[in-house]
Amino acid sequence: MTNLAADLEKDHHDIDRDLEAFIDRPEEGGPLTSLRKAMDDLRRHIYLEEVFLFPPLRSAGFIGPVLVMLKEHGQMWDVLARVEGLLGDGRYPDAAETVKTELFPLLQAHNPKEEQILYPQLDGVLGAAAAAELREFLAQGVVPDGWTCERAGRSQGSTGGMS
Ligand SMILES: [Fe+2]
Ligand SMILES: [Fe+2]
Numbered sequence: 572m573t574n575l576a577a578d579l580e581k582d583h584h585d586i587d588r589d590l591e592a593f594i595d596r597p598e599e600g601g602p603l604t605s606l607r608k609a610m611d612d613l614r615r616h617i618y619l620e621e622v623f624l625f626p627p628l629r630s631a632g633f634i635g636p637v638l639v640m641l642k643e644h645g646q647m648w649d650v651l652a653r654v655e656g657l658l659g660d661g662r663y664p665d666a667a668e669t670v671k672t673e674l675f676p677l678l679q680a681h682n683p684k685e686e687q688i689l690y691p692q693l694d695g696v697l698g699a700a701a702a703a704e705l706r707e708f709l710a711q712g713v714v715p716d717g718w719t720c721e722r723a724g725r726s727q728g729s730t731g732g733m734s
Pocket of ligand 2: 583682
């Protein structure tokens with residue numbers, strides 16, 4: 572496993588841990604800080620995958636797997652928006668329930684696919700310059716203001732009985 576794949580997997584685990592801390596104790600203070608950190612880190616993780624990882628993987632022929640990952644990112648992004656709304660209303664137990672029953676299961680299904688199917692390809696598809704760029708973003712990059720993932724805002728429609 573490359574350092575890059577290991578770093579990305581660590582990101583998955585850190586986000587899981589911070590989400591679990593809030594699920595266990597949905598209240599102000601430490602757990603709420605954990606949730607806010609996990610949400611920011613997840614958006615950043617989605618950004619770096621969609622901007623730095625998926626284009627070269629797609630060019631290398633991993634079109635289907637990348638499409639599935641983009642779709643799942645969109646679903647997560649929409650759940651994050653709903654959790655933000657609940658937090659804004661001070662509905663911490665409802666936010667925890669949404670994280671537990673919607674966001675967490677999405678991550679549990681999504682992350683192993685990336686770790687088993689896509690991350691092992693990184694060595695082969697990322698050139699040295701792209702790998703360095705990704706490493707630099709992992710170290711100190713921030714998501715540009717207003718950026719949304721490619722498939723954000725589409726999951727509401729899919730729950731409306733169309734499919
Ligand atoms: Fe992802
Ligand atoms: Fe990931």
